[in-house]
Amino acid sequence: MANKREVPQPNTSSTADIAFLLLIFFLVTTSMAGDKGLSTRLPPPVDSDVEQKVEERNTLVVLVSQENKIMCQKKEIELWELKDIAKEFIENPYNDIHLPKKVPVTINFFGQVEVTKPHVISLQNDRSTKYSKYIEVQNELIAAYNELRDELSLRTFGKPFAELDEERQKAVAEYYPQKISEAEPKEYK
């Protein structure tokens, strides 16, 4: 048998060209920036006749009006004031009786602590409110939560919230649960 025959090598000099072509195609079509946005959770649908009763001290009503003005607890405020108001409301640092009630909760890493679990921030708007204004307000409210969580995790773990591991993040999130209720649309005459 003639085994000595050499196997002819395929010419591979063009694979680089083909790969280049594909590479350039993907380079052009690629868009690195992923989608970003403000994440929220909508409440599940409820029967409209079942009104959920929340104590007055536990709610912070933020209304973005038709003229894109911000009303907080029936008082007109500026956008930059909102975050501090929201933070004070969520935290209730001095156990004020007009701010949300604190209830004892057992959380990992923290043990038994008092948190303002029943609080709700009710974000309301008019049908002709501008979307950009609504997002600005929503952004401030989320910022209030994020700042509180950051402060807490710096205090207890010495690291900002984003650098904590999953379990600790969960514990901190439980300490300050995000409760922004995007209320059912109401008619304002």
Place this chain on the structure above:
Amino acid sequence: MAKFKKSSKGGSQEINASSMSDVIFMLLFFFMTVTTMKEVEYKVQFQLPEATELTKLEKKSLVTYIYIGPPTISNRARMGSESRIQLNDKYAEVSDIQDYIAQEKGNMREEDQPYMTVSLKIDKDTNMGIVNDVKQALRKAYALKISYAATGKEGKQIEH
């Protein structure tokens, strides 16, 4: 003393190019994995609002998009300039959303369905009325995880 072999006179050295294709392929695979194609052809115009507290949407396969904004110039004559909803690549009404969500949910694996996120890409000058309607429709369709798409803003603080 070591001896150096003198290179033969004239004639440039051949470069071994056989590994080049490997390098290129590696780059190619990198870009193939990170690439994301534009989801659909936009029929509405939208300029996203700005925000600072953004979270990234992690898994593309879990995200469903809803676009709201004024129709693009070429569709103005037919559709008017009022804000419209776009699902997939068609204009739609609020009443279509529930079916659309149900259909998208059906396309997902069952274990992924609770993690479905709806990304709302809404023009910043839209009125909240239409947004409210969409939100109510999403609630009815049990698509409760939503994300208001927004672009990042320079500087974390708002000016006082």
